[in-house]
Amino acid sequence: MAFSFHTHTTFCDGKADAATMAGAAFGHHYTHLGFSAHAPVPIKTRWNLPWERAEAYVATVRALAREYAPRGMKIFLGLETDYAPGITMPDEPAYEPFHLDFSIGSVHYITAPGEAFFTVDEPEEQFASKVRKWAADGDYRRIWKRYWQYMAEMIEHGGFDIIGHFDLVKKNNADGRWFDEQDPAYIDAAFQAVDLAAEKGLVAEINTGGVARGKHHEPYPSARILKRMYDKGLRITIGDDAHAPQHIGTYQHVAMSAAWGAGFASLWYLDAPGLWKEISIDQVEKTL
Numbered sequence: 001m002a003f004s005f006h007t008h009t010t011f012c013d014g015k016a017d018a019a020t021m022a023g024a025a026f027g028h029h030y031t032h033l034g035f036s037a038h039a040p041v042p043i044k045t046r047w048n049l050p051w052e053r054a055e056a057y058v059a060t061v062r063a064l065a066r067e068y069a070p071r072g073m074k075i076f077l078g079l080e081t082d083y084a085p086g087i088t089m090p091d092e093p094a095y096e097p098f099h100l101d102f103s104i105g106s107v108h109y110i111t112a113p114g115e116a117f118f119t120v121d122e123p124e125e126q127f128a129s130k131v132r133k134w135a136a137d138g139d140y141r142r143i144w145k146r147y148w149q150y151m152a153e154m155i156e157h158g159g160f161d162i163i164g165h166f167d168l169v170k171k172n173n174a175d176g177r178w179f180d181e182q183d184p185a186y187i188d189a190a191f192q193a194v195d196l197a198a199e200k201g202l203v204a205e206i207n208t209g210g211v212a213r214g215k216h217h218e219p220y221p222s223a224r225i226l227k228r229m230y231d232k233g234l235r236i237t238i239g240d241d242a243h244a245p246q247h248i249g250t251y252q253h254v255a256m257s258a259a260w261g262a263g264f265a266s267l268w269y270l271d272a273p274g275l276w277k278e279i280s281i282d283q284v285e286k287t288l
């Protein structure tokens with residue numbers, strides 16, 4: 001058994017079409033694959049599924065699900081939604097007609113209504129120039145303060161199944177360029193979000209998207225946060241955050257060893273909409 005519930009395609013900012021991604025997953029002996037296009041939003045971006053292509057996305061994923069079901073791979077229709085006050089929410093009512101199997105709730109945007117929009121995972125230099133304007137006083141702790149505030153708010157708000165890349169805020173912070181991830185206040189804010197998620201009974205993903213892009217050696221979340229997740233009994237799953245076929249299955253061993261390192265012996269996977277099942281990491285590793 002192998003699975004990932006975080007897959008992008010050319011319907012949003014992925015590099016390959018849905019059929020190619022499904023084929024790659026099948027080639028890696030996946031039993032469960034979730035498609036999670038960046039959900040349509042009311043603003044113009046280069047990475048979201050455009051509203052006018054949403055119907056085609058739904059039809060394509062459903063057709064692939066029918067094609068692969070008899071071959072032993074379940075395919076799920078999902079969206080990676082945004083918690084972005086003033087822009088959109090994970091449980092945006094306009095998604096209802098899609099009859100999603102699941103959704104990921106992610107924080108990418110850290111700006112408030114009235115401020116210029118930008119995300120924590122923008123290309124490095126673009127991020128740098130926007131952040132310098134946004135935090136003109138040079139207090140870059142504001143980046144993680146807003147991020148963890150939104151993460152906690154999103155968890156409280158609910159309306160999604162999986163928490164996406166828990167500490168994505170570190171993406172552009174290699175070598176502590178903007179802030180100190182060991183700052184006790186940073187850790188405290190991150191832990192508060194973990195504790196809240198555990199209280200709500202949510203599932204968080206170990207996301208290897210940053211590893212796949214060569215941004216980080218360790219997945220999201222960092223070891224320390226993952227350990228807290230273990231201590232609090234938060235359930236975890238795996239998300240390749242695949243934007244190309246070569247991201248599928250390639251970095252799952254990184255996620256497994258991170259999970260092991262934090263104390264986890266099992267992972268959770270979606271076997272049907274709303275139905276989470278537990279599996280030992282041993283059994284997943286055997287498949288890979």
Ligand SMILES: [Zn+2]
Pocket residue numbers: 080106108164165
């Ligand atoms: Zn994301």
Ligand SMILES: [Zn+2]
Pocket residue numbers: 006008080241
């Ligand atoms: Zn993603």
